[in-house]
Amino acid sequence: MRRIVILGGGMTGLALAFLRNQNPAPGDDILVLEEGPQAGGSIRTLHEEGLVLEAGPHTLRTTAAAERLISALDLQDDLLVTDPRTPRWIVRGGRARKVVPGPSSLLTTAVPFGARMRALKEPFVPSRTASLADESVHDFFGRRFGPGVARWVAGPLVSGVWADDPKTLSARSAFPALWEAEGRAGSVLRGLLNSPKPPGPRFHSRTVSFREGLASLPDRLVARSQRAGVRVELNAEVLGIEGPFDGEDGGGIWKIQIADGTVYPADTLVSTLDTTAVASLFESRLPRSAPRLSAMSYSRLAVVLQAFRPEREKDAPHGFGLLVPRGEGLRSLGILYLSSLFPDRVPGDVALTTSFFGGALDPSLPDLTEGGLLKLAEAEVRSLHPALGPRIHDRVLKWPAALPRLPIGHHATLDLLAQDLAEINAGSERPRLVVTGSWRDGLGLGERIARAEELAPTL
Ligand SMILES: Cc1cc2nc3c(=O)[nH]c(=O)nc-3n(C[C@H](O)[C@H](O)[C@H](O)COP(=O)(O)OP(=O)(O)OC[C@H]3O[C@@H](n4cnc5c(N)ncnc54)[C@H](O)[C@@H]3O)c2cc1C
Numbered sequence: 001m002r003r004i005v006i007l008g009g010g011m012t013g014l015a016l017a018f019l020r021n022q023n024p025a026p027g028d029d030i031l032v033l034e035e036g037p038q039a040g041g042s043i044r045t046l047h048e049e050g051l052v053l054e055a056g057p058h059t060l061r062t063t064a065a066a067e068r069l070i071s072a073l074d075l076q077d078d079l080l081v082t083d084p085r086t087p088r089w090i091v092r093g094g095r096a097r098k099v100v101p102g103p104s105s106l107l108t109t110a111v112p113f114g115a116r117m118r119a120l121k122e123p124f125v126p127s128r129t130a131s132l133a134d135e136s137v138h139d140f141f142g143r144r145f146g147p148g149v150a151r152w153v154a155g156p157l158v159s160g161v162w163a164d165d166p167k168t169l170s171a172r173s174a175f176p177a178l179w180e181a182e183g184r185a186g187s188v189l190r191g192l193l194n195s196p197k198p199p200g201p202r203f204h205s206r207t208v209s210f211r212e213g214l215a216s217l218p219d220r221l222v223a224r225s226q227r228a229g230v231r232v233e234l235n236a237e238v239l240g241i242e243g244p245f246d247g248e249d250g251g252g253i254w255k256i257q258i259a260d261g262t263v264y265p266a267d268t269l270v271s272t273l274d275t276t277a278v279a280s281l282f283e284s285r286l287p288r289s290a291p292r293l294s295a296m297s298y299s300r301l302a303v304v305l306q307a308f309r310p311e312r313e314k315d316a317p318h319g320f321g322l323l324v325p326r327g328e329g330l331r332s333l334g335i336l337y338l339s340s341l342f343p344d345r346v347p348g349d350v351a352l353t354t355s356f357f358g359g360a361l362d363p364s365l366p367d368l369t370e371g372g373l374l375k376l377a378e379a380e381v382r383s384l385h386p387a388l389g390p391r392i393h394d395r396v397l398k399w400p401a402a403l404p405r406l407p408i409g410h411h412a413t414l415d416l417l418a419q420d421l422a423e424i425n426a427g428s429e430r431p432r433l434v435v436t437g438s439w440r441d442g443l444g445l446g447e448r449i450a451r452a453e454e455l456a457p458t459l
C-alpha cells in the first residue's frame with residue numbers, strides 16, 4: 001500500500017486528491033489533512049439573507065485543466081460565465097474611467113494619452129541585459145512601457161491581484177509570462193504575439209463561478225473524493241513531521257503528527273501549505289531554502305461585503321469592478337461588483353459590492369474595527385455610486401495572511417528549494433516530498449488546478 005498524504009485542504013490539495021484518485025495506482029491510500037473546520041482554503045462562500053456572497057476569491061479564470069475538472073465533477077450546469085467584454089474601471093483624477101477588454105482598451109482615458117503613446121513604443125525599447133535577473137513590477141513596467149503605465153496600470157493591478165507593493169513585488173515571479181516574453185523576443189508585446197502555440201485546438205479561457213458560489217468546487221471535490229475512498233480530515237492541524245526514514249519497516253517514509261496527537265504514516269507527502277508552515281515544519285530538511293522561506297511575508301486584507309437596494313437598476317454599479325491607483329484619495333484597493341458579474345444569482349433589485357482594504361501599502365488598515373471598516377467602505381462606494389439606496393446587508397472579514405508577497409529575487413529561493421527537494425527525492429522511483437503553493441507556481445485558482453493536474457500522475 002502506498003500512503004499519499006496531502007497537507008492542506010484548499011483548492012490545490014483537494015483537486016490533487018481527486019485527480020490522483022481518478023486513476024489510482026493499485027493500493028494507493030490518499031489522505032488530506034486540513035487544519036480548518038471546513039475544506040476550500042481561501043475559497044469562502046457565504047449564504048446570508050438569501051444572497052450568495054464571496055469573502056475570498058470571487059471568480060475563477062479557467063485553464064484547460066480547470067475546464068476538465070469542472071466537467072469531471074459534473075458542475076457544468078451550475079456554471080455562471082461572465083461576459084468577456086464586461087468593462088473594468090480605474091480611478092483617475094477622482095473619476096472612474098472605463099477599460100473594455102480588447103484592442104479598444106488602448107483608447108481608455110484611465111491612462112493619460114502621452115502614457116498610452118509611450119506604451120506603444122515598447123517593441124522598440126532595448127531588451128534587458130543578461131545581468132538583470134529580476135526587478136520590481138514597477139521598474140519592469142516603467143522600463144518597458146513607460147512610467148505612466150507603471151503608475152496607472154501596473155500599480156492598481158498589483159494592488160488588486162496581489163495586494164502588494166509594486167516597488168517590491170518581483171516582476172519575474174508575479175508576471176512570469178511577461179518576463180519570459182521579453183527574454184524570448186526582446187520585447188513583451190512581440191514575445192506575446194509570437195508566443196509558441198500549444199498543440200491542439202485553441203483554448204479560450206472563461207471567467208466563471210457557480211450558482212451556489214465558488215465553494216461548489218471544493219464541496220463537490222470533497223464529496224466525490226470521499227465517495228471514492230479518499231479521506232479528508234478536517235480540524236487536523238499538522239504540528240510536526242518526522243522523516244524521511246528509509247520506510248523499510250513499513251512505518252512510512254514520513255510520520256505526520258496532528259494537533260490531537262494522532263500520527264499518520266506517509267510514503268509520499270505533498271505540501272500545499274504557505275511558506276511559513278513549510279519553513280517551520282520541514283526546517284532542517286530544507287537547509288538551503290527554509291531560512292529564505294521563513295523570511296517571506298503575506299499581505300493582510302480586510303474584505304467588506306455590502307448589499308444595497310437602489311431604486312433604479314441604472315444606479316447599480318455595472319462592470320467587473322474598480323481598481324484604485326494609490327494617491328487617488330480612496331483607501332479601497334479595489335471594489336468588485338458581484339451583482340453585475342453574476343446577475344443570474346442575485347435578486348434583480350440588489351447591488352452587491354466587495355471592497356478590499358489593507359495590503360502591503362496600507363498594512364494597518366485591517367486593524368480598524370469592523371464598524372470602522374464598514375463606514376469607510378460605505379463612504380467610498382457611495383462616493384462613486386451616490387444613488388445606491390439603502391444598505392440591506394453587510395459583512396466584514398479579515399485575512400491575516402491573505403496573499404504571498406514575492407520579493408525581488410524570489411526565483412533564487414525557488415531554485416534553492418528545487419535543490420533541497422532533489423536531494424530528498426534522489427534515488428526514489430516516486431517522490432518522497434512534493435511542495436507546491438501559490439507562492440511557488442501560480443496564484444489564480446485556474447493555475448492551482450493546473451498544478452494539481454500536472455502533479456497527480458507523478459505521485
Ligand atoms: C481575499 C482573496 C481573494 C482572492 N481572489 C481571487 C480571485 O478572485 N481569483 C483567483 O483565481 N484567486 C484569488 N485568490 C487567490 C486564490 O484564492 C488562492 O491562490 C488559492 O485559493 C490557493 O489555494 P491553495 O489550495 O493553493 O492554498 P490555500 O487555499 O491557502 O489552502 C491551503 C490550506 O492549508 C491549510 N493549512 C495551513 N496550515 C496547515 C497546517 N499546519 N495543517 C493543516 N492544514 C493547514 C489552510 O487552512 C488551507 O485550507 C484570492 C485569495 C484571497 C485570500
